Amino acid sequence: MLMHLDGGALGQRDLGARLCVDPSVLVTLLNALEGRDLVRRHRDPADRRRHIVEITEAGTAAVTRLDAAIGRVEDELFADLALHERDTLRSLLARVRTTHTGDCDDTPAMGS
Template sequence: MSIPIGMELAHTARVVGRAFDERLAAAGGSRPTWLVLLALKQGRTRNQRELAAAIGIRGATLTHHLNGMEAEGLVVRRRDPQNRRVHVLEMTEAGEAMFQRLAVAAREHDARLRAGFGEDELAQLRDLLVRLRRNVDDDASAASVV
């Protein structure tokens, strides 16, 4: 009897995710730190609410991560002068340096994942992963790549 595709995918996701987390840790960071810095770098968000939505982390969990990142000097939070209830986020110089280290780690991890695959195979893999997501997610954004 073959392993159900969902179980195989879940196992693969755990192994790949663990390897990525280890690569980020070796560079001095973590996946939440990478996600926050990447979103800030890409300019997709400026405040905590937008950031939580962009990276898929609940507000309270994000606040916990941001507290640590602010203590490390990676980000600063300021009140939005237009709306004092909103915190605007900015990456510091130390945050930029961390982003660069983690970007190298992310590229190395990606290269490791791509090893032994041709471009046609990678394109097919992307298509298959999108189809799997669409099979279980009715959201129109399921095809978007983070």
């Protein structure tokens, strides 16, 4: 969630849709993150029914630490791959991610 917010504030509903998270679950997660001062919610001045969620300075610092930790894990996991092989793998995974429909309700058929 923090990584999604690191690119800029989002509407709470938009954030839930991006994460494919039920609104009630999203509120629980946001309450926990807000309690740790990692995110902040406020009403949209243009539409008081809408909540805007933004990352805090502490949340940005957490994302920085997370990125570093992911980098260390990737270095260990892919240690046997040459740099060009890592680049190929990242490219293939990015292509898979962008070709996925993103429909949260898609459930694979039995036997698929």
